[in-house]
Amino acid sequence: MNVANRMNLLGTESAFDVLVKAQGLEAQGHDVVHLEIGEPDFDTPSHIVEAGKKALDDGYTHYGPPVGLPALREAIAEEINTTRNLSVHPDQVVVTPGAKPIMYYTIIALAQAGDEVIYPNPGFPIYESVIRFADATPVPVPLTEDRGFSLDVNQLRDLITDKTRLIIVNSPQNPTGGVVPESDLKAIAEVAVEHNIPVLSDEIYSRLIYGDTFHSITAYDGLENLIFILDGFSKTYAMTGWRIGYGVMPSDLVPHFNRLMVNSNSCTAAFTQMAALAALKGPQDSVDVMREEFRKRRDIIVDGLNAIPGITCPTPGGAFYAFPNITGLNKSSQEVADFILNEGHVACLAGSDFGVYGEGYLRFSYANSIENIQKALERIAQCTAQLQT
Ligand SMILES: Cc1ncc(COP(=O)(O)O)c(C=O)c1O
Structure with missing residues (x-):
């Protein structure tokens, strides 16, 4: 064939x-x-499993809104606003089956042939894979051991061209376990704002941090209309097999993500979303x-x-x-x-x-x-x- x-x-x-x-x-x-x-x-955790079972019994077994159930989108916006000190609206939240679709959708929505996407290397292999699939050019920014696997912001600056459509940041990081220091996050944010380049911040390990509290690049001024947050439930609540994650993005991008969902998944399983709601609202x-x-x-x-x-x-x-x-x-x-x-x-x-x-x-x-x-x-x-x- x-x-x-x-x-x-x-x-x-x-x-x-x-x-x-x-x-x-x-x-x-x-x-x-x-x-x-x-x-x-x-x-x-058992209270999350129980909420999932109850949702099945209560009939959460049908199609739902492509971007997620309103109650869950509200709870996610509240969680993001509390943990990242932001003021996002529930309408900016898109719920997906696992967090991976947010990576996929963000890259294919923003980059095409002739465009460049800057991504961490070593990094989660799907970044480079999807950038290539979008027909765009992957531009790796090295993460080095001597910097605690953070990047050199001057090097990042040098990699930016008028074709750069997206910068991907991941902290805490897969595969190194590195955490990008606050000063580097601030400097990356300044570069992004200066050049008006969107940032995909992969924060899937945001609750798995051993030292200082978690810092998100989203906290810096000027990024409101450029930021895509990727987070989810897989790692934080040991829910990898439930397939549930989310993205938070500027509102004008949501209709595009809505259509991407309609064209691929239709929606995230409703009972899984109810379990995720229990995860956010229940004991931590x-x-x-x-x-x-x-x-x-x-x-x-x-x-x-x-x-x-x-x-x-x-x-x-x-x-x-x-x-x-x-x-x-x-x-x-x-x-x-x-x-x-x-x-x-x-x-x-x-x-x-x-x-x-x-x-x-x-x-x-x-x-x-x-x-x-x-x-x-x-x-x-x-x-x-x-x-x-
Ligand atoms: C850096 C990173 N981002 C995103 C994901 C995707 O998570 P999910 O299982 O929720 O799709 C993973 C999973 O391994 C990951 O390591």
Whole structure:
């Protein structure tokens, strides 16, 4: 069958490929530790599950408004206004099945052939994939370890041309766990306002931050008509499989997102939206419990990785990823990741899966039990010792 040329432009997320390989090893009887997939290993808090079940019983099983149920849009606007010190209207909120569609819709709504989009590298692979799919040119801005995986704002300035249609910012970050400092956010905001360039701020890990409080780029003056916030429920409330997220944007963009929803998903599942409403309105202690558990695991994996010769691991400030530097092993990221999977049965991702500037690193998701993390560390130490002989 002839497939449209544009399909060659679409990339993927290697986490799903590695998961399949790891499951293949499991099918052969091997015990694999999964540190590849970026999803909380906790159950969705029970009051949220109960709200979802009740919604099914109450008949929330039909189509609804493409941009989301009014009650949920209102609750999201309230949440954004409280946590980001903004004053957005519920009409600026678009609810989607997972937060990923907001990324997709923002890029295809703003960029086309001849346009450029600046995105973080290493970064979430879907940014580059969708920019290419939109026929636009991806312009990577390097995130470097010496800056705590933030970007150099002068370099960002140099990358801007009259074709730049969007700047993507992600903090806390996937894959590095880095948090962009307030001073850099302010400087990026100033650059965006000066050049009148929209910003997509991917804040999906906004509640998973271990140090200071969360800072959003949206807080800076002048961005009101340029900002797209992406956030959701997948990571904060362990709701990856419910598929619910949202975007907040200037009101004139909402009709475009409405049509994108009508043309793709129709709407987000109504009972899922009711569960999300319960997540926002209900007790938040489960979010704190999860974050504190992640903090413990982070400290264990970072200390353990730093104790392995040839590896150094900075302490991530957010999300649930460790991004160790493995250049001391003198092998490519992919070779090391493959060796650790095939010989040590620990699944992780090569830093190069997140872009060229990710070479020399591995990504470990520490959304797994302490026992499994310790088992993985022992196996990684054995594998890297073998690699060095
Ligand atoms: C940086 C980043 N943004 C967005 C998403 C998408 O989240 P969702 O599962 O809600 O679509 C992810 C998921 O891994 C992510 O890591």
